[in-house]
Amino acid sequence: MRALAAQVLKTRGRAADAAIILSGGGDDFPEVEVARLALEASRSQRLRLELALRFYAEPEHWDSDLPDGSLASLDRGDVARAALQGKDQLGSHRD
Numbered sequence: 001m002r003a004l005a006a007q008v009l010k011t012r013g014r015a016a017d018a019a020i021i022l023s024g025g026g027d028d029f030p031e032v033e034v035a036r037l038a039l040e041a042s043r044s045q046r047l048r049l050e051l052a053l054r055f056y057a058e059p060e061h062w063d064s065d066l067p068d069g070s071l072a073s074l075d076r077g078d079v080a081r082a083a084l085q086g087k088d089q090l091g092s093h094r095d
Contacts, residue, residue: 001039005031045086052083 006018008031020026055061056079061071068074082088 001035002032004039005029005035008035048083048086048088052079055079 002021002024005026006021009015009018009021009029017026017029021029021032026032056072061075064070064073
């Protein structure tokens with residue numbers, strides 16, 4: 001995060017501010033806050049997608065021996081669509 005914010009500052013000719021950020025300071029710089037928010041949003045999206053993949057990776061998801069058929073036949077991609085839309089896919093799946 002700090003390296004990203006520092007790079008932005010360096011490209012804008014603010015090498016001294018970039019050095020402050022790289023040394024652990026500058027938490028109040030807007031560039032640091034924007035980098036933090038962007039990385040947080042990216043992490044949140046990655047976690048949603050990983051959770052959906054884990055759901056589909058479970059062998060039980062595809063087990064057609066379940067009384068009502070496989071979860072895959074009931075799900076029909078709802079979990080994946082919810083994850084791609086930025087929703088809590090398993091919570092949305094139960095709706």
